[in-house]
Amino acid sequence: MLRVRQLTPSVAVLGEAPLWDPVTERAYWLDPMSGHLFRTDLSGERLSVWRPPAPLIGIARRASGGLVCASFRGLHVFDPESGGFDTLHELPDDTDTLFNDVTVDSRGRLIVGTSVPGLFNPATQALRGCVAPQGCVFQLDEQRALHRMWQGLGIANGQAISADDHTIYYNDSWADVVYALAYDSDAHDITGSREFVSFRDDKGGSGLATPDGATLDADGFLWVMATYDGELRRYAPDGSLDRRVPLPVRNATSMAFAGPNLESLVVTTMADPEIPVPYRPDGPLGGCLLAIDGLGVSGTAQPAYAG
Numbered sequence: 001m002l003r004v005r006q007l008t009p010s011v012a013v014l015g016e017a018p019l020w021d022p023v024t025e026r027a028y029w030l031d032p033m034s035g036h037l038f039r040t041d042l043s044g045e046r047l048s049v050w051r052p053p054a055p056l057i058g059i060a061r062r063a064s065g066g067l068v069c070a071s072f073r074g075l076h077v078f079d080p081e082s083g084g085f086d087t088l089h090e091l092p093d094d095t096d097t098l099f100n101d102v103t104v105d106s107r108g109r110l111i112v113g114t115s116v117p118g119l120f121n122p123a124t125q126a127l128r129g130c131v132a133p134q135g136c137v138f139q140l141d142e143q144r145a146l147h148r149m150w151q152g153l154g155i156a157n158g159q160a161i162s163a164d165d166h167t168i169y170y171n172d173s174w175a176d177v178v179y180a181l182a183y184d185s186d187a188h189d190i191t192g193s194r195e196f197v198s199f200r201d202d203k204g205g206s207g208l209a210t211p212d213g214a215t216l217d218a219d220g221f222l223w224v225m226a227t228y229d230g231e232l233r234r235y236a237p238d239g240s241l242d243r244r245v246p247l248p249v250r251n252a253t254s255m256a257f258a259g260p261n262l263e264s265l266v267v268t269t270m271a272d273p274e275i276p277v278p279y280r281p282d283g284p285l286g287g288c289l290l291a292i293d294g295l296g297v298s299g300t301a302q303p304a305y306a307g
Helices: 122-127
Strands: 003-006 016-021 026-031 036-040 048-050 056-061 067-071 074-078 085-090 098-104 110-115 135-140 146-153 156-161 167-172 177-184 189-198 210-216 222-227 231-235 241-246 252-258 264-269 289-293
Touching: 016 056, 016 098, 016 264, 026 056, 026 264, 067 098, 098 156, 110 146, 110 156, 135 167, 146 177, 146 189, 156 222, 167 210, 177 210, 189 222, 210 252, 222 252, 252 289
Parallel strands: 016 252, 056 098, 156 210
Antiparallel strands: 003 289, 016 026, 026 036, 036 048, 056 067, 067 074, 074 085, 098 110, 110 135, 135 146, 156 167, 167 177, 177 189, 210 222, 222 231, 231 241, 252 264, 264 289
16 A cells, blocks of 8 residues: 655755665755755654755765765765765856756766756746757766766756666756667767657646656666656656656655665655745645655665766
């Protein structure tokens, strides 16, 4: 039976980027609005809070310990226990895009996208098909070299990498599209792209559904958060909609498989951030961390960054 649990109070203005650490059996997530990084167990009884030197927007585990993180303009390593924070790369001052979510391939290489801040206004969606968005997909390899692989994203959001490392699924919340990118890890390159799913054809009951967070389960099905519509969607490898899971909040943002057998989902939510979307706040549940049990599927562990 499906069960949704509230793990924490409303601690985040804009909860994002959930990450399960199987070593400590803790879930991390962050709030780029307040600058806080959070961690809890699946009982919700052990909540820890940090404030790194720069607000974070994406996090992944690091093989040598701690986290590798994206802030809006940099890539960093962060040790939550010592507070150590070192910058690996920064975007040039004349770059008009910002880093966003991160993930890691099976070789331990970090994948990070960039977004175009001017496209966060929904009115700019009228420009779709008329302008070429400048958001990019980068790979940070194990030697900490940064490779730009592909350009064409408006608002880079949740991404997931297939088990064979051949496909990166990437959500563009501006285009309302989930892309499937053909990935060559050794060549540090994207060799092709296609639309995997379009949300333009299914905006949900609210008319606002937008693709945000994403993750793959052990069967190779892609889970996508329909933000502003209170729904999780599961897509088969051929792009067909397999399942909808309604949530008790409209404004959930992202999710990650968690728990000893990766059979639960932790879900981040937003409270009332000042963003130009005509949505309704979720009340006391907005900004909390949720856990979903009883989905009948399991996830796969995200690899750790090797650099």
